[in-house]
Amino acid sequence: MQYFCVPALDEIDHLLLGLVQVDAARPLHELGDAVGLSPSAVQRRLLRLRTAGVIRAQVALVDPAAVGAALTAVALVALVDDDADHHAAFRDTMLAEPEVQQCFSIVGQWDYVVVLVTADLAANRALSRRLFADAPAVRRYETLPAYEAVKSGLTVPLPAAERR
Amino acid sequence: MQYFCVPALDEIDHLLLGLVQVDAARPLHELGDAVGLSPSAVQRRLLRLRTAGVIRAQVALVDPAAVGAALTAVALVALVDDDADHHAAFRDTMLAEPEVQQCFSIVGQWDYVVVLVTADLAANRALSRRLFADAPAVRRYETLPAYEAVKSGLTVPLPAAERR
DNA sequence: GCGGGCACGCAAAAATATTGCACGGCGGCC
DNA sequence: GGCCGCCGTGCAATATTTTTGCGTGCCCGC
Numbered sequence: 017m018q019y020f021c022v023p024a025l026d027e028i029d030h031l032l033l034g035l036v037q038v039d040a041a042r043p044l045h046e047l048g049d050a051v052g053l054s055p056s057a058v059q060r061r062l063l064r065l066r067t068a069g070v071i072r073a074q075v076a077l078v079d080p081a082a083v084g085a086a087l088t089a090v091a092l093v094a095l096v097d098d099d100a101d102h103h104a105a106f107r108d109t110m111l112a113e114p115e116v117q118q119c120f121s122i123v124g125q126w127d128y129v130v131v132l133v134t135a136d137l138a139a140n141r142a143l144s145r146r147l148f149a150d151a152p153a154v155r156r157y158e159t160l161p162a163y164e165a166v167k168s169g170l171t172v173p174l175p176a177a178e179r180r
Numbered sequence: 181m182q183y184f185c186v187p188a189l190d191e192i193d194h195l196l197l198g199l200v201q202v203d204a205a206r207p208l209h210e211l212g213d214a215v216g217l218s219p220s221a222v223q224r225r226l227l228r229l230r231t232a233g234v235i236r237a238q239v240a241l242v243d244p245a246a247v248g249a250a251l252t253a254v255a256l257v258a259l260v261d262d263d264a265d266h267h268a269a270f271r272d273t274m275l276a277e278p279e280v281q282q283c284f285s286i287v288g289q290w291d292y293v294v295v296l297v298t299a300d301l302a303a304n305r306a307l308s309r310r311l312f313a314d315a316p317a318v319r320r321y322e323t324l325p326a327y328e329a330v331k332s333g334l335t336v337p338l339p340a341a342e343r344r
Numbered sequence: 345g346c347g348g349g350c351a352c353g354c355a356a357a358a359a360t361a362t363t364g365c366a367c368g369g370c371g372g373c374c
Numbered sequence: 375g376g377c378c379g380c381c382g383t384g385c386a387a388t389a390t391t392t393t394t395g396c397g398t399g400c401c402c403g404c
Contacts, residue, residue: 025247033247036240040204043391054353059392061351070246075239076200082234083189083197088284090293107330118282118295120252120326129254129324131282160293162284166271207360218384223361225382 025070028053032061033070040074085133088117088162089140093128093148094155102153103127109151115143137161189234192217196225197234204238249297252281252326253304257292257312258319266317267291273315279307301325 025033031051035042044055044062051058065071080086095102103121110119110130118131130147134140140161148157189197195215199206208219208226215222229235244250259266267285274283274294282295294311298304304325312321 030247033240033242037242038239039237040240041238045391055391056354056393057352068246070243071240072243073203073241074205075202075241076197076204077236077239078197078201079234079236082232083194090284090286110331116331118332119330120254121328121330122254122324122326124322124324126324128330129326158288160286160288160290162286162293164285166283166285166292167274167280168282209360219360220362220385221383227362 025065029061029065029070032058033065036062036071036074080133084135087134087136087140088165088168089132089134089144090160090162091128091130091132091144091148091157092126092160093130093157094125095127095153096155099153106151106153109147113143113147116147132159189229193225193229193234196222197229200226200235200238244297248299251298251300251304252329252332253296253298253308254324254326255292255294255296255308255312255321256290256324257294257321258289259291259317260319263317270315270317273311277307277311280311296323 028051032047035047035050044058047053048055048058053061062071080088093106095106106128107119107121110116110128115132115134116130117133118129120129121127122129132140132143134143140159144157144159148154192215196211199211199214208222211217212219212222217225226235244252257270259270270292271283271285274280274292279296279298280294281297282293284293285291286293296304296307298307304323308321308323312318
């Protein structure tokens with residue numbers, strides 16, 4: 017958003033990102049050994065990456081099933097028209113709902129793809145109804161419940177890190 | 181998968197999960213203050229949650245745009261039939277590709293929803309071709325490039341945490 | 345060839361995480 | 375009803391990790 021100046025990530029930065037993206041709890045000296053740098057150098061790089069917005073957050077990944085969120089579903093949504101207010105309102109709703117895990121505005125006959133995480137089909141139905149069926153801005157929607165999450169990885173592919 | 185015994189998460193556990201899900205770098209005494217527990221009690225609870233598999237990992241969230249992964253796309257994929265081998269092979273491919281951020285097997289006319297993150301449309305095209313067009317198991321696929329990631333939140337909604 | 349800025353390593357200091365231990369509540373069992 | 379063992383807690387000591395200050399070397403521009 018407002019990081020103008022991503023100051024030329026070098027190869028070591030990419031390596032570090034690849035590492036912390038998998039496990040952010042490792043001590044600095046381990047990361048340092050892995051990339052051939054001292055702990056303090058690693059620390060300063062990570063700080064720079066954080067303040068530059070390259071590292072946006074450091075979070076714990078919780079197993080949805082363990083907290084009673086067993087059902088993932090993908091919803092395709094089309095709004096009634098391309099009115100900017102409608103879109104803004106829809107986005108605000110998506111951002112405000114904790115069950116909405118992801119939301120993309122997309123090209124094509126649908127306007128949005130939304131990933132919903134709920135306890136079960138009943139909860140999903142109630143949520144879909146509330147978010148989509150009852151929303152005047154929504155023209156049409158389709159819910160695709162997931163049998164299974166083959167991959168819910170959250171890591172971003174790092175072109176430079178792969179190369180070597 | 182193999183945590184049989186998620187040993188009855190109580191309300192404090194839910195609060196902790198809600199906190200570390202947003203920011204896993206906070207010191208224990210802060211978490212302790214937030215939930216009304218001593219740092220060591222918090223530490224032991226988090227350890228228990230980690231070993232029980234409730235907390236699966238602790239990762240850094242990297243801004244895709246900052247590492248040259250500017251394009252997110254959603255692909256809908258249908259396989260040629262419900263042969264188990266085909267499905268297994270497809271899943272293995274999805275798991276192995278770093279550009280595949282998420283993959284769900286879903287109900288309905290499509291078999292899978294796949295979230296792809298690539299540098300640009302050209303890269304996406306090349307990847308789609310390699311993963312889907314050239315795969316004999318894939319009958320049909322459709323790519324929906326994203327204009328924008330409205331929400332790429334990665335947190336799981338916690339029923340108990342919301343209640344209060 | 346000569347500064348100036350930048351990133352580094354090292355070491356001291358501060359903060360944080362971990363572990364041992366004793367206490368108190370709770371449930372099962374005489 | 376009372377007793378015993380278990381579990382989770384807080385506190386304090388210890389170990390580890392992070393942060394910071396400082397001096398050095400390198401590279402770029404002048």
